Amino acid sequence: MAEFPPMTHVAVTVSDLERSTRWYRALFGSEPVLDEDETTGGFHHTVFALANGQLFGLHAHPGGSDCAFDERRPGLDHVAFACRDRTELESWCHRLDDLDIQHGGIVDAHYGSGVQFRDPDHIALEFFAPPA
Template identity: 70%
Template sequence: MTFPALAHVAVTVTDPEASTAWYSALFDAGPVLDEDETTGGFHHTVYAIGDGHLFGLHTHPDGAGGGFSERATGLDHVAFACADRAELERWQARLDELGIAHGGIVDAHYGSGLSFRDPDGIALELFAPPAG
């Protein structure tokens, strides 16, 4: 039995308007859904990215805050796939155009990554497999 593909990722944000604007610029697209979830009691904004994948922003009215830390138990980071290092380099230029701070491309034997953070400090990465 094959494990199913990842369908979506959702992150919790503190300022839905600021995060929606930021992610819309990053994805170069507006959300496909932006509504209050009636059964869950939260607001969610959803983007269609890549090949049928969804990326969601959630805002909870009773949110505890505290900020994001990849060192705490839970999410470490979300990585988006690039086909190769050349595509990663194009994304580095795009992040620069958008004024999004990043750590530059880091090469390792298992691939190359470009790390950055969203307005809430959530760790994001663009990742390309090793050449070859």
């Protein structure tokens, strides 16, 4: 069996594409590389390029649900972004503070350290560093 392939992209569904694009633009510190209205596919998406060739997409579906994100329902629990170490994790914590994004502070566990926060649709996000 071949080695399991790496993840290329994550796409989350948002309720207000314009609002979420502004929010993620500030978080990522970059402009989207794609903004496309898939009229045949029935959705509009905006895509950001992250490190190592990974992509992070925002999808808006016409007539979509107005239910708030809840990680306790089947589906996505959270998306975690990798930090090299605790120092990088601390710098991202400061970046969240600078952007006035509420977060839970750094939480340490035996398997690593993380800081959790949420996007405008309440989607759970995290910066995570391996144990020292």
